[in-house]
Amino acid sequence: MESFRDKLVPVTSILAGVVVLWYVFAVILNAPFQRDLDTRANETPGAVEFIGKTLAQPKPTLPAPHQVAVNFFENTFLRPITSSRSLVYNAWVTLSSTLLGFAFGTALGIIIAVGIVHVTTLDRSLMPWIIASQTIPILAVAPMIIVVLAAIGITGLIPKAMISTYLSFFPVTVGMVKGLRSPEIMHLDLMHTYNASASQTFWKLRVPASVPFLFTSMKVAVAASLVGAIVGELPTGAVAGIGAKLLAGAYYSQSIDIWSALVAGSIVAALLVMAVGIAGRIVDRAMGGRPA
Amino acid sequence: MTGISPAVVAASKLGLTFQTNDGPVQALSNVDLTIGKGEFVSFIGPSGCGKTTLLRVIADLEKPTSGTISVNGMTAEQAREKRAYGYVFQAAALFPWRTIERNVALPLEIMGLSNAEQAERIKRTLDLVNLSGFEKKYPWQLSGGMQQRASIARALAFDADLLLMDEPFGALDEIVRDHLNEQLLQLWARTNKTICFVTHSIPEAVYLSTRIVVMSPRPGRVSDIIESTLPKERPLDIRETPEFLAIAARVRDGLRAGHSYDD
Numbered sequence: 001m002e003s004f005r006d007k008l009v010p011v012t013s014i015l016a017g018v019v020v021l022w023y024v025f026a027v028i029l030n031a032p033f034q035r036d037l038d039t040r041a042n043e044t045p046g047a048v049e050f051i052g053k054t055l056a057q058p059k060p061t062l063p064a065p066h067q068v069a070v071n072f073f074e075n076t077f078l079r080p081i082t083s084s085r086s087l088v089y090n091a092w093v094t095l096s097s098t099l100l101g102f103a104f105g106t107a108l109g110i111i112i113a114v115g116i117v118h119v120t121t122l123d124r125s126l127m128p129w130i131i132a133s134q135t136i137p138i139l140a141v142a143p144m145i146i147v148v149l150a151a152i153g154i155t156g157l158i159p160k161a162m163i164s165t166y167l168s169f170f171p172v173t174v175g176m177v178k179g180l181r182s183p184e185i186m187h188l189d190l191m192h193t194y195n196a197s198a199s200q201t202f203w204k205l206r207v208p209a210s211v212p213f214l215f216t217s218m219k220v221a222v223a224a225s226l227v228g229a230i231v232g233e234l235p236t237g238a239v240a241g242i243g244a245k246l247l248a249g250a251y252y253s254q255s256i257d258i259w260s261a262l263v264a265g266s267i268v269a270a271l272l273v274m275a276v277g278i279a280g281r282i283v284d285r286a287m288g289g290r291p292a
Numbered sequence: 293m294t295g296i297s298p299a300v301v302a303a304s305k306l307g308l309t310f311q312t313n314d315g316p317v318q319a320l321s322n323v324d325l326t327i328g329k330g331e332f333v334s335f336i337g338p339s340g341c342g343k344t345t346l347l348r349v350i351a352d353l354e355k356p357t358s359g360t361i362s363v364n365g366m367t368a369e370q371a372r373e374k375r376a377y378g379y380v381f382q383a384a385a386l387f388p389w390r391t392i393e394r395n396v397a398l399p400l401e402i403m404g405l406s407n408a409e410q411a412e413r414i415k416r417t418l419d420l421v422n423l424s425g426f427e428k429k430y431p432w433q434l435s436g437g438m439q440q441r442a443s444i445a446r447a448l449a450f451d452a453d454l455l456l457m458d459e460p461f462g463a464l465d466e467i468v469r470d471h472l473n474e475q476l477l478q479l480w481a482r483t484n485k486t487i488c489f490v491t492h493s494i495p496e497a498v499y500l501s502t503r504i505v506v507m508s509p510r511p512g513r514v515s516d517i518i519e520s521t522l523p524k525e526r527p528l529d530i531r532e533t534p535e536f537l538a539i540a541a542r543v544r545d546g547l548r549a550g551h552s553y554d555d
Contacts, residue, residue: 186385189353193379194402194450195372204398208389287389288430 022065023055029062030054063256072260084240087264093241094229095268097157101164102225106218108165109172116173117180117206118198134170138163138228143235160232160241167228168221175217179210211287215280222272230265242268298365300454300486301327301350305359308345318511319345320356325505325514329453332480332487334497335505336543337550342512343490343505347456350488351379363454375403377454378447382462384439386431392442393418393427399450417445420479437468441475448483455487461496473499474528481524494547498522498540499531506543508550515550518542 034054038045045053055064063071072087079086112130115122142163149159183205191201233243242265249258285291306323309316320342327333335343348354349361352372363371371377378399386395393414400410418424421441431439440460447455461469473496480487491497497504498520506516520539522530530536 184385186381186383187387190379190381190385191402192353193351193372193377194399195375196402200402204401205387208387211389288391288432289389290430290432 019065022062026060026062026064027051027054030057030060033057033061059253060255063259067256068259068263071256072263075260076264087245087260090241090245090261091264091268094226094233094243094265095272097160097232097241098164098222098225098229098268098272100157101161101228102168102218102222104161104165105168105221105225106172109169109217109221110176110214112169112173113176113180116177118202130170130173133166138167138231139234141166142228142231146232146235160229163232164225164228167224171217171220171224172214175213175220176210179213179217180206182213183209208287211283212280215276215283218280219273219276222276223269226265226269226272298329299326299362300329300331300364301325301488302362303346303349303359304361306346306349306356306361307358308342308349308354308356309358320349321511321513323359323514325517327486327488327503329486330484331503332489332501333503333505334489334491334501335507336491336494336497337507337512337515337547338492338509340509340512341507341550342509343507344458345512346507347458347488347490351377351456375399375450376452377456378450378452380440380444380447380455380457380460382459384431384436384443386439386442386446388431391428391430392423392434395431395442396446396449399446403450413449413451417448418442420448420482421445422475435468437464437472440464441472444476444479448479453485455485457487457489459490459492462491469496470528476500477526494540494543495531498536498543499526499528504539504543506546506550508547513550516542516546518546 031050031054034050034057038050038053054060055067060067075085075087079088081088081092083089112126116126117123145162145166146159149155149162180202187205187209188201191205196204229241230243230246233241234247242261245261245264246258249255249261303323303325306320306325307318308320309318323342323346335346337343345354349356350363350368352363352368361368364374364376366374366376386392387398390398396414396417397410400413405413414427415424418427421444423438423441423445426434426438426442431442434442440463444457444460447457461472464472476487477500489497489500502520504518504520505514506518507513508515518539521535522539
């Protein structure tokens with residue numbers, strides 16, 4: 001835990017800096033509207049009172065950190081988790097399609113990578129298409145996937161998960177192609193001297209050698225999956241999920257709700273990346289990795 | 293000597309030319325060589341003389357572009373498919389995710405041996421290289437010399453009669469190297485294997501070998517073959533004897549005659 005303590009001070013000082021800046025901008029951005037209100041009400045508050053008011057608006061342009069914190073706390077801990085306003089409930093809805101899409105994406109990514117590494121034709125034909133697939137803006141593709149799938153009767157979890165899959169298979173493919181090609185020439189020569197078959201070389205050398213690459217790419221993929229799930233909730237008028245909360249907040253100018261949904265999304269993302277990281281470390285240790 | 297025992301390795305007019313971006317490079321040219329059963333043959337020469345390439349041709353890791361090579365009376369490819377040799381690389385090349393015993397087990401798994409047979413051979417070969425008690429360790433937990441011994445155990449594990457060693461102790465310090473040279477000689481005496489050993493150390497070549505093949509570069513070729521007159525029993529201090537020094541001097545002369553000391 002030495003590294004944790006080493007990081008604590010720098011990370012918290014950056015956080016403190018961000019919070020201070022946030023307050024400064026909250027005052028600056030909310031000031032014009034507050035001035036409008038005061039003029040209409042014929043009030044001339046002092047500087048301190050004025051600043052206090054800019055930080056307590058019900059629908060501020062930029063909510064202050066404490067407003068977001070209070071909203072987040074109420075919607076996370078003070079509501080029953082079955083309530084549609086509960087952030088836990090909404091986070092779970094998004095999380096479930098994220099995990100499903102991530103699982104699909106990882107599996108698809110690995111399968112494509114195995115194909116690319118072993119079949120020269122696939123290496124030449126597939127890779128350009130895979131790269132092209134990621135240059136298409138997901139915001140343009142997402143509604144089409146949702147609409148087309150809804151037309152054939154598939155709604156709910158699967159369409160959102162497919163968007164997650166679409167975003168998450170790519171980093172896994174790229175990482176696994178690199179990982180499966182990572183064994184040293186000497187190790188490949190060694191297998192050659194044993195007259196090992198292609199499948200023996202694959203399972204005993206290429207697969208174990210690719211494991212660190214897999215976990216690195218899965219960290220990127222799980223974050224991409226979450227983005228995919230949230231984007232998938234936007235165009236459908238989904239009733240639940242982090243994306244739905246963001247959209248509803250935008251409709252009704254509930255800026256505090258938007259920000260606290262954003263915080264919830266970030267926390268889910270951080271937890272997912274951490275979970276993959278911990279899983280990676282456990283596997284590394286089980287494979288005889290040198291403790292760092 | 294080679295007339296009496298059957299040839300383990302026989303090369304005739306062997307040549308290998310690599311096509312590189314700077315044009316063809318003749319790595320081996322006109323190599324004639326016969327190695328009999330039970331011999332310990334060292335290949336010595338400066339970098340670029342083709343000694344490693346020759347070893348890789350015997351191992352069927354490179355294909356010759358002219359001439360013929362036979363290993364155990366077969367083509368090099370057939371011999372490799374029959375797992376006729378164990379190969380030790382310059383680095384230990386252990387799989388970092390396998391323990392020492394699982395590393396030794398790797399060729400045995402590929403051969404499809406039973407678990408009991410594997411366990412027996414792992415124990416025997418680790419004993420042979422004095423690594424008993426380190427079965428469950430991972431490679432990074434061992435010193436460089438111990439790692440290289442583990443890789444020798446792995447090469448011995450599948451009981452091939454021929455051991456091909458490509459500068460196996462090149463990366464180790466001299467003290468460890470002396471020790472491993474001594475152990476290798478004992479192992480050779482006990483197992484009666486044929487060993488082909490690439491090195492660029494004159495004392496190492498003279499100390500270990502029954503025959504020293506001196507090679508020279510541009511093009512890679514055999515410039516001299518020296519029979520050792522040293523007895524089979526060789527304590528480390530044999531290296532101080534006039535007989536040893538005379539052979540070393542002959543190797544040095546052979547290298548000089550092949551212009552190995554030119555720039």
